[in-house]
Amino acid sequence: SWVRFYARYGWDIVCKHIRYARLYWRFHQAYRLARNGIASGVEDVAMRPVEARELDMLELYQTSPAAKIIMEKAKKKIATVPPIAPMA
Structure with a gap:
């Protein structure tokens, strides 16, 4: 039935957006750590x-x-x- 199809399709879209938001949040946290490390004078050897x-x-x-x-x-x-x- 079309209701069942669109319910699954909508749920799939919501799940993908949640996964993307989690991934974005993880990368944003890593970016903040790297940026704050540079600002505080802590130097990453790999970035030199x-x-x-x-x-x-x-x-x-x-x-x-x-x-x-x-x-x-x-x-x-x-x-x-x-x-x-x-x-x-």
Whole structure:
């Protein structure tokens, strides 16, 4: 019957919206934690840019000739970009 179909269809839409709202809330909370961590001076190591001296130490940049070329390009780029001032 059409009533049963639309009841199920409506319930399915409501459930999808609830799941989306929960997902949005989780991402929003993670964003707030990251933003507040930056503002409070706590620094996440993964969010720091790669320094030139780290390029020589990381095995990722030493595995192939192409990786070494990319490492050299990254070193040149790092040398031309001024350092970011720390947040107050």
